[in-house]
Amino acid sequence: MPYAIAPDGCRIAYQVEGQGLPLVLLAGQSNNHHWWDGIREDFHATHQTITLDYRGTGDSDEPPGPYSTEGLADDVIAILDDLGVDRADVYGTSMGGRVAQWVAARHPDRVRRLVLGCTSPGRGHGIERDNSIRAALSDRDRAVVRQTLIDLMYTPAWQATHPGPHNTLGDRNLTSNARRAHLMASHRHDAWDALPQITAPTLVVHGTEDVFNPVANAPLLTERIPHARMQLIEGARHAYFEEFREVAGPLVRDFLAD
Template sequence: MVRAGGESDKPDLLYSTELFALDAIAVLDALGVERADVYGTSMGGRVTQQLAARHPERVRALVLGCTSPGGPHAVERTDEVRRSLVQTRPGAARRALMELMYTPAWPAANPGPYRTLGDPGMPAHAQRRHLAASNQHDAWQLLPGIGAPTLVPHGTDDLLNPAANAALLAERVPGARLHLIPGARHAYFEEFRAVASPLVLDFLTTVPQR
């Protein structure tokens, strides 16, 4: 969870993934946690790139799920996907987001609630600030400095954040391990939990203690 999500403060000021990483450090400090295993997906994955690169002493192991390095090196979603997310017909944008998150079989068998569709309590100014922070994220120059063991899981059928970004991250972060989940879309960690969760747990439990 990041600033403006859930019960956290919702200030109307400039947000950035670097700022969100500092928020994460503040939480670790408040909990008395010196080092943590960090798992971030999508926007959270962008934040954890900043966290691991700028505060390496706080990260033991890193998982970057369905995310992107941002900036000019990233593979952007298509214009068709962008247009689908800004439709004005009632419910159209939400249905488009559902299709990007899940295969058709998942919502048919799981009626919700779907927590991956955003925080309904987040005010409009915070949504705009989050979008700007995501769009301005560029960790390309920072990624080679990440020293934590890193796993990069991603769904092969992810159109919201194209799977080609996973390969970029895995190539850019020293020693990172790439794992593509066949048929999975953006919410691979939920719909394909039977594959994704054991994968991540196995990775974290085999990282040597340092």
């Protein structure tokens, strides 16, 4: 298992598959690289995919918090440096999209093309999820929380034919401290002032039925980032990249091939 050393000394585990142009794939909050299982292969005709275990997840170290999306972006740059990759395509979903915003804004020379999926510019200007969703995700009954997450990720039709296990519900071995650190990193994200500094051509992707990270965030990002365009996937919830893989995969591949 290769590791990169972050600026603070934290070891960040990463995984490399395929050949071609480097493509960094960034998972959602409290998740490790398995978020992309069964999906990363869609890019291997043209790209070498690079995933990571965020600090506190998978095989990476778990330093004490607080964590931040800016700091997680520094971890991504440490991996690119370890691999000797000067420039990569970056595709971030959910909290990974928040991390990707900082990678592209603070290191414009390192990002060739940027894809932001089901994500938000953050507090201050972003559209927050409904309080009823927050309440359900805070329920003491873990079974209720799990089903709430599944419903936020996937449509009932998908659930009926795909009972799981699902790779998007969080790292099963995540500690309570790491979970809290990830939650706060995502909650405190605010890249609004930095978004105009992004120079990479950008594709913003979102499911029209996403209420976990409300779809209203997609036009906010598109209008704020120069050279950005938006594509909504009709009927998709938060895990559009998995359930609507046959739509999302070609959409992103075509964008990266331009």
